[in-house]
Amino acid sequence: MAKKLMKGSEAIPEAAIQAGCRFFFGYPITPQNDIPEYMSARLPKIEGGCFLQAESEVAAINMVYGAAAAGARVMTSSSSPGVSLKQEGISYIAGAELPCVICNMMRGGPGLGSIQPSQGDYFQATKGGGHGDYHLIVLAPSSVQEAVDLMHTAFDLADIYRTPVMLLADGIIGQMMEPVEFHEHEKRELPEKPWAVTGYDPKSGRKRSIVNSLYIEVDELQEMNDRLQARYKEIQEKEVMVEKYNTEGAEVIICAYGTVARICKSAIAICAEKGVKVGLIRPITLWPFPEKELNEVMAQDSVKRELTVEISAGQMHEDVRLAINGAKPTDFYGKPGSYTPTAEEIAEYILKTREA
Amino acid sequence: MLWTNIFAGFGGQGVLLIGQLLAYAGMYEGKNVSWLPSYGPEMRGGTANCSVVVSDDPIASPCINMANCVIAMNRPSLDKFEQNVLPGGKLFINSSIIDKKATRTDIDVYYVPCNEIADSLNNPKVGNMAMLGAYLEATKAVDSKSVLDALLYKLGEKKAHLIPLNEQAIELGKQSVRDQIK
Known part of the structure; x- marks a missing residue:
């Protein structure tokens, strides 16, 4: 198409x-x-x-x-x-x-x-x-x-x-x-929805569907929470999506998402012109956060430090720090509010902090 | 090939449109393109601008700070964006209503009398197309044929009769750049 x-x-x-x-x-x-x-x-x-x-x-x-x-x-x-x-x-x-x-x-x-x-x-x-x-x-x-x-x-x-x-x-x-391009997408196997509230027919033999989030009994609420947590664990194991860009042999790894990640790619090109190799980890799923993938990249000998770039006061940076857990230095660049950083200033920050 | 462009002017001058036409034309030619309008409070103040990238390679950032080309359709746009032209880049000035010369000496500057060109065609609306013509002549970023295809798509068959007028405006804009290069 x-x-x-x-x-x-x-x-x-x-x-x-x-x-x-x-x-x-x-x-x-x-x-x-x-x-x-x-x-x-x-x-x-x-x-x-x-x-x-x-x-x-x-x-x-x-x-x-x-x-x-x-x-x-x-x-x-x-x-x-x-x-x-x-x-x-x-x-x-x-x-x-x-x-x-x-x-x-x-x-x-x-x-x-x-x-x-x-x-x-x-x-x-x-x-x-x-x-x-x-x-x-x-x-x-x-x-x-x-x-x-x-x-x-x-x-x-x-x-x-x-x-x-x-x-x-x-x-x-x-x-x-x-x-x-609106192309065909790979069809995943989807479950039926027997729980859906679509009208009850006593002759159908189907159980009455009730949709609710109120569980008065402690045990029942526990059961629902256990179900959710088990599901979240499965999601964390199976559904992480991440883009790795220019990470092999990089000295600095940027962690950024959304439009900011693209601005960082331009910053990476500016750094490359100055002979500094910078890579990018771009989480596509923010939750589940790509902890394992980030750590794999960070574990390379060439990588000296991490830099998170966000239009916030460093919200994702907290997850980055939890994931890296002190293994290597991490840093943050960005401002809260609505200030979109430019590629030039991100590159300048990387080069400046490198000298320091 | 990578062209990063900022088109700026006041609301109604058609700067967002010529930026879009460039993006469409690039796409028709199989290039990577992005078009990002300003939509913040500055837009509500009557000025408009958009960042357009046309590139052979996948586009890293669609947000442009320093551009290869800046197109200034009015004085406030020139004042604001002259500093955003990369050294060696190009600056296009609508000389019909901007009474000031560029101060930069490390860039190519083109003065395009957009409003006079439009008046000569008896249609004040095509000043933007004259500017786009000037841009195309100086950069060769895309072919004018692709721009006209894009315009036909935007206008639709019902307004297709406006194509020759726009084509003339593009041609006169191109001519003004050729005159300056000579």
Whole structure:
């Protein structure tokens, strides 16, 4: 199929539809309004498709909860402050063990913050976000094509592990146009959904489905939590995705994700011109975090240190430090809020700290 | 081949469009491309700019700080982005409404009378296309044929009759660069 030049926030909903998403519930917020706009134009024209602009983020995520309970492929999208509002619902969906996809086009925070790109929601996305012991699978695209490909992965992973999956992107991915191809995706084996609430027929012999996240009995709640933790362990073992770039024989390893990782690739080219070999580890799954892969690269004799680059105060850097666990020095470059670092300044920082 | 470009002007001058046309044209020619608009508060203040990368190799960063080429359609854009041209790079100035000369001496500067060219074609809207023509002549980044294909795609068949006008504007923009190189 021919390549099309598309904005991230149009390519993402198109990919979702192609991945079988038929329900979208959302509430507007910059910089992701093109996603609901696209869905509002496309979904009503598709058989069984439903787009609904809810009265609030809280309503939207609970509509997602309902559609997921009925076994549908469903998604919502928002940007940072809106995603904060959805956290209660996301915790319920995780507790009820339901699949859905949530897209967060991160903008600067805290509070209403700014409308420019940011990576300040890493903690919220990867550590749970709402209450209780749960995780989301968190996917971080660094190009429009990758965002398209990851939408398919997101819906499949959600179904396989009965968990909410978050596509965590910065505003740049949403606003940028790049050529994309909508090609066939490898089909993963998907489980049936016997738990779905699709109407009870006493004559069917099927057990009554009940979707709920309330477990009054301590033992029952324990059982649900054990089930979740076992699933998270399996996800950590099987679903890590990471890009290694220029890592072999590198002196410095950068750890960065999303658009920032691409800016780092330009910084790596600048460093190479000065004769300094720098590599990049780009987590594609932020949760599960690619601990093993990072350590394999760090273990090379050539690697002297690690540098995390983020548009945050160093949120992912905490996971990097936990993973490396003191084996080699780590460092951080970046600012919280909405300041996108330039390739030139990242390269300058690497070269400067090398001399020091 | 790697062209990193910043197109800047005020809202309505069509800078985002000519940036997009360049991206489409590059894609049609099998190159890697990215188009990134500014969408922050500066956009709400009436000025607009976009970063466009056209490259044979996969594009590392779509965010451009230092560019091979800066296209300034109005004075504030020149003031802001003249410093962002890489040494040896190219700066395109819409001389119809920018009353200032470039201060840099380590770059190639082209003065393109976009508004006069548009007026000569009796259509004030095609000043941006004249600028794009100038850019194409100076860089040869993509072929004008690919740009016209992209324009046809953007306009749709219903507005296809506007293609010759735009083609003329591109040609006059090219001519203005040829006149300056002589």
